[in-house]
Amino acid sequence: MLRTENITSFYGEIQALNGLTLEARKGEITCLLGPNGAGKTTTMFTIAGILKSRTGSIFLEDEELTRESAQTIVRKGIALVPENRLIFPQMSVEENLNAGAFTRSSNDPSIENDIFKMYQRFPPLEGRRNQLAGTLSGGEQQMLAIARALMAKPKILLMDEPSLGLAPLVVKEIFSIIRQLNEEGVTILLVEQNARMALKVANMVYLLEKGKVSFSGSPEEIHQDEVIKRAYLGAEIK
Amino acid sequence: MDFYLNLINTIGIHTMLGLSAYLLLQTGQLSLAQAGFFAVGSYTAAILTVIFQWNIIPSVLVAMLVSGFLAFLVGFPALRVKGLMLVVATIAFSEFVRMFFYNLKWRVTRNGEEIGPDGTMGFAEIRYFSDNGWSNFEVTLFLWSFVILIMGVIWWSDQSRTGAVLRAVGEDELAASSVGINLTVVKVSAMTAGGFIAGISGGLYAHQVTSLDHHSFTVLLGTFAIAYPILGGLSNVFGTLVAVIFIQGLLVEGLRFLGDWRMILFGLLIVLAMNFKPLGLFDKQTMDLIKKAIRV
Numbered sequence: 001m002l003r004t005e006n007i008t009s010f011y012g013e014i015q016a017l018n019g020l021t022l023e024a025r026k027g028e029i030t031c032l033l034g035p036n037g038a039g040k041t042t043t044m045f046t047i048a049g050i051l052k053s054r055t056g057s058i059f060l061e062d063e064e065l066t067r068e069s070a071q072t073i074v075r076k077g078i079a080l081v082p083e084n085r086l087i088f089p090q091m092s093v094e095e096n097l098n099a100g101a102f103t104r105s106s107n108d109p110s111i112e113n114d115i116f117k118m119y120q121r122f123p124p125l126e127g128r129r130n131q132l133a134g135t136l137s138g139g140e141q142q143m144l145a146i147a148r149a150l151m152a153k154p155k156i157l158l159m160d161e162p163s164l165g166l167a168p169l170v171v172k173e174i175f176s177i178i179r180q181l182n183e184e185g186v187t188i189l190l191v192e193q194n195a196r197m198a199l200k201v202a203n204m205v206y207l208l209e210k211g212k213v214s215f216s217g218s219p220e221e222i223h224q225d226e227v228i229k230r231a232y233l234g235a236e237i238k
Numbered sequence: 239m240d241f242y243l244n245l246i247n248t249i250g251i252h253t254m255l256g257l258s259a260y261l262l263l264q265t266g267q268l269s270l271a272q273a274g275f276f277a278v279g280s281y282t283a284a285i286l287t288v289i290f291q292w293n294i295i296p297s298v299l300v301a302m303l304v305s306g307f308l309a310f311l312v313g314f315p316a317l318r319v320k321g322l323m324l325v326v327a328t329i330a331f332s333e334f335v336r337m338f339f340y341n342l343k344w345r346v347t348r349n350g351e352e353i354g355p356d357g358t359m360g361f362a363e364i365r366y367f368s369d370n371g372w373s374n375f376e377v378t379l380f381l382w383s384f385v386i387l388i389m390g391v392i393w394w395s396d397q398s399r400t401g402a403v404l405r406a407v408g409e410d411e412l413a414a415s416s417v418g419i420n421l422t423v424v425k426v427s428a429m430t431a432g433g434f435i436a437g438i439s440g441g442l443y444a445h446q447v448t449s450l451d452h453h454s455f456t457v458l459l460g461t462f463a464i465a466y467p468i469l470g471g472l473s474n475v476f477g478t479l480v481a482v483i484f485i486q487g488l489l490v491e492g493l494r495f496l497g498d499w500r501m502i503l504f505g506l507l508i509v510l511a512m513n514f515k516p517l518g519l520f521d522k523q524t525m526d527l528i529k530k531a532i533r534v
Binding site for chain 2: 086
């Protein structure tokens, strides 16, 4: 569904991606793992069009998006849930959800209905619909960030470290939301530091190192590879 | 009576100046260039009515277009700088404009009298209103019709998606681009709209005060331009109006007997506002209270 071929991205003169090729298949959860500085977030930014790749290409269902602007990419069906949530803190929950639909026509009557659906999916948000988003708990903010991205009706959801800075119980809740979204047919590209949780939900895993894919395979294959298992999960995991 | 009409005119002009910074502040751009756009508007409109003997309405409209176009040009390099650096860059622009008019000499002779901008001596022959027999009251009505029009447009923007997009950019640029907002378009448009409004306000100012002097367009004026919307809050246009009435009407005019000491009060006011009402006097909280009070 989503393919990147040999992309290289830079921050000024610093090269963050060095010929990265990966694919996220339709209906699956594809997970990017890797140490800090491996280029996970950069990959997300490049796919979302916030950074531009100097080489290679990005395709969504055979349509090339490499040179498109960030707002065109959202319109084409790629929505990013950024790292650290990045909701609009001084806006209410409802205004944040409306912001997620900025790429849709403002008199689209289905927007209101979609907001209603988000409240059904994320009940804690409904009670806080008029509250400023910055006053929500970390878990609620993450739900809001996911809901806001879903308001754009994406074909694929890019999630950058949704478990970052959340309590273990809340992390579990967020992952059950991810799994549930996937069961409903949403294709997901997930970046995680929490390798154990990620391997439980992923269909396909890419390990990133220094801006390149160093390994790709199913979670089972990772469990079979002793070296990788030790590096990412600790040796004692069965 | 004339004193009060003049004060009302000053309040109207400063409200427009404040509103020219309002949209920019919503997008998170702290610009001190508004005094520069205001100066361009006032000189442009005055040159058109004095030297070219145009009617005031097309003159103000051309002043608006010239300032807006200049703001559009400033908007692009401004995209690359943020926060303090944008403040410094816009001060530089504003001073550049001021120095340009400080040196601008364009004298023409009409009916045996020399008229036009005279460099350091200023531009003193802007007598459109008195030459055409406008009463002070008519001037005030004319000026305030622009104020009301501009307030109306921005009020509409605040209620619509336009305002939400501006505020989204101001809150978090990365989040805004991840919901599909084109930052370049939004920030440059806000800058341009700010230039349009500052141009109108400058054009009207020139004819109200009848003489221009580069000293009127210093950084202090640019500071006032951003102080009004910051003090009044960025959730609705009336905050800016109230802040102008408070600062121009009460602090500058009402406390004139205190002399320069009132500038200390001005500083104190900013400190107090930042501590107790960091989002402005008319933030969401206050508005909700007012709405509740009206309903009861």
